[in-house]
Amino acid sequence: MAQKGKSPTIDEYLQHLKEKGIVKDTGVYKNSDTDADVTVDDKYVFNVEEQQDGNIKIEYVGKNGDVTPRIEITQLSSTTNSIQVQFALKYASQYELFIKKEEEEYNSKIQAKVETEQIDYTFIELEQGKTYTIKIEAQSASGIKTEKTQEVSIGSVENLTKANTHFAYSETSWTKNDVTVTAVVEGIEDLEAKGYKLQTKKDTGEWEDKASQVFTENGTVYARLVDSIGQEGGGTTGNVEKIDKDPPVVEATTKATSNTIYIKATDGASGIIGYAITQNTDIPETF
Numbered sequence: 365m366a367q368k369g370k371s372p373t374i375d376e377y378l379q380h381l382k383e384k385g386i387v388k389d390t391g392v393y394k395n396s397d398t399d400a401d402v403t404v405d406d407k408y409v410f411n412v413e414e415q416q417d418g419n420i421k422i423e424y425v426g427k428n429g430d431v432t433p434r435i436e437i438t439q440l441s442s443t444t445n446s447i448q449v450q451f452a453l454k455y456a457s458q459y460e461l462f463i464k465k466e467e468e469e470y471n472s473k474i475q476a477k478v479e480t481e482q483i484d485y486t487f488i489e490l491e492q493g494k495t496y497t498i499k500i501e502a503q504s505a506s507g508i509k510t511e512k513t514q515e516v517s518i519g520s521v522e523n524l525t526k527a528n529t530h531f532a533y534s535e536t537s538w539t540k541n542d543v544t545v546t547a548v549v550e551g552i553e554d555l556e557a558k559g560y561k562l563q564t565k566k567d568t569g570e571w572e573d574k575a576s577q578v579f580t581e582n583g584t585v586y587a588r589l590v591d592s593i594g595q596e597g598g599g600t601t602g603n604v605e606k607i608d609k610d611p612p613v614v615e616a617t618t619k620a621t622s623n624t625i626y627i628k629a630t631d632g633a634s635g636i637i638g639y640a641i642t643q644n645t646d647i648p649e650t651f
Contacts, residue, residue, distance in 0.1 A: 374398055374414040393434065393454045401454065403428055409455070431455040433502035435512040438482075442518045443559050444492040444591045449500075449514070450484045456502035463487050464497050478502075492595045493520040521560065521589050521597035522552055529587060531602035538606045545602060546576040547587035560589045563596075579604045 398414035433456035528551025534544040588599035
């Protein structure tokens with residue numbers, strides 16, 4: 365207990381009750397640093413409160429089972445499709461959890477008996493960018509009910525933009541080869557920790573869970589992020605424009621009167637970079 369002439373703090377008083385065997389550790393429920401409920405002999409509940417003048421006020425609340433349940437939300441966290449709530453119950457024999465989206469009606473998710481005072485539950489498959497209200501209902505053994513609500517706004521899958529994503533190309537000049545395009549996200553950290561997957565596709569194809577696409581001809585590459593239930597954010601695009609697998613078209617005409625050969629070569633994509641003329645059937649190696 366406190367020194368002589370000095371009133372005990374609530375913690376000192378509770379420790380004294382435990383040392384005397386009046387209550388057990390599990391028989392004390394601290395509401396704050398200056399307020400606690402104490403269960404004596406597993407039957408009777410008293411409120412112990414530290415007053416501003418330093419004295420301890422003790423007030424009989426009722427029999428265990430006839431006391432209004434206490435609900436304390438200890439932690440809330442969310443992703444783009446889930447909300448995790450951790451809460452503590454006291455003087456409750458059963459509880460029920462509800463959730464609703466914005467102006468919709470409440471939907472009951474779980475109803476259970478209280479087996480532990482600390483409860484952890486995750487609401488899943490929620491719609492991104494919406495505001496939800498969680499309601500916790502608790503009931504004592506004698507049927508006394510109480511409830512607590514908490515509003516939670518969950519985020520949306522982040523958008524890919526030119527500012528946070530670029531495309532790397534295996535070929536950047538004109539080529540007759542296939543081109544591999546890889547989406548590189550640099551402006552968004554911890555994609556996996558946030559539950560995101562990077563998806564890409566080419567032209568009108570299907571989205572795939574991979575960062576790269578191989579192009580056999582020119583086209584457009586798309587990239588986006590999705591969460592664990594497939595909700596997507598805005599995407600960004602890149603273009604493959606320098607694949608040319610068609611050879612130039614060569615036309616030759618002769619003019620018999622002057623013993624002259626006229627050669628015309630065209631290429632509609634990459635153009636003509638040079639030419640060579642031989643007097644045999646060998647294909648030239650330099651132009």
